[in-house]
Amino acid sequence: MSLVEGASLALLIAGAAFFFAGTVGLLRFPDVYTRLHALAKADNLGLGLVVLGLLLRAPGWATGIKLVLIWLLALLASATVGFLIARRARRHGIAPWRAGDRE
Amino acid sequence: MKLTLATVRAVLWRSALFAVLWWALTDGRPDSWGVGSVSVAFATTVSIYLLPPVNTYVSRIGLLRFLVFFIVQSLRGGAQVAGFALRPRMGLRPGFHEIDLRLPEGIGRVLLANTLSLLPGTLSVELQGNRLCLHVLDERAPTETEVRAAESRLADLLGLTLHTTG
Structure with a gap:
């Protein structure tokens, strides 16, 4: 296994680990706002690492640009959708979970 | 829309960007550029209207x-x-x-x-x-x-x- 393949593998595994942590957060976090944090951050970092790992294996520039484009679109979508869901929840008067409430 | 230097500059940069995107999405197939050039022109026009160029430079x-x-x-x-x-x-x-x-x-x-x-x-x-x-x-x-x-x-x-x- 070459150095590039090894680095690619390490990045892919790290990306998967962040996806896993984000999913655990989505399941464990107590309310809609904290769950959005888990989705927006851990998954974006996970996707970023997976994209980096795949870039090292990309057969050409066209594929590389497509991969980066996927990450940028996912970032944009995730930030926008997270904002819209949180705003809607707050306008509906959904109070955030506070430390001391039951988890 | 007034044809200012900022507009010309934005049109050139943005059409170059959309052309690169088209090239990437089609894996550089030469026979796709018929549709591609129309798409690039259309995307550039829409982008100029939706996000008008400003006179500031992105540093x-x-x-x-x-x-x-x-x-x-x-x-x-x-x-x-x-x-x-x-x-x-x-x-x-x-x-x-x-x-x-x-x-x-x-x-x-x-x-x-x-x-x-x-x-x-x-x-x-x-x-x-x-x-x-x-x-x-x-x-x-x-x-x-x-x-x-x-x-x-x-x-x-x-x-x-x-x-x-x-």
């Missing part, structure tokens, strides 16, 4: 510094959320945090709101005028300092001046 050093900042903060943000999620007692101390932005009206504020959702511990919830409501994962964290740092980086990037708030 290259500003862009580089913003990217480094964004990548470092994304790593911190992901690690923080992963830490909370995987700890047996999560130790979250969430709450709302309101803050008055110093950025002028427009694309800068929207970009900041979106950026903050991807940075450690903050999630944009509402943007009304210059008032941004955030949801924070940990009320004890120095949210104000983090937001101000992101704000300054964005202002550098877009060549905007920050208002001082009282």
Whole structure:
């Protein structure tokens, strides 16, 4: 296994680990706002690492640009959708979970 | 729309960008450029109307510094959320945090709101005028300092001046 393949593998595994942590957060976090944090951050970092790992294996520039484009679109979508869901929840008067409430 | 230098410059840059996108999406197939050139022209026209060019330059050093900042903060943000999620007692101390932005009206504020959702511990919830409501994962964290740092980086990037708030 070459150095590039090894680095690619390490990045892919790290990306998967962040996806896993984000999913655990989505399941464990107590309310809609904290769950959005888990989705927006851990998954974006996970996707970023997976994209980096795949870039090292990309057969050409066209594929590389497509991969980066996927990450940028996912970032944009995730930030926008997270904002819209949180705003809607707050306008509906959904109070955030506070430390001391039951988890 | 007046044909200014800024417009010409924007048309050239944006059509080049869309052409590269088309090339990437079609894997550089030469027979796709019939449809491709029409699409690039159309995309450029629409983009000029939806996001009119402005006379400011995006600073290259500003862009580089913003990217480094964004990548470092994304790593911190992901690690923080992963830490909370995987700890047996999560130790979250969430709450709302309101803050008055110093950025002028427009694309800068929207970009900041979106950026903050991807940075450690903050999630944009509402943007009304210059008032941004955030949801924070940990009320004890120095949210104000983090937001101000992101704000300054964005202002550098877009060549905007920050208002001082009282």
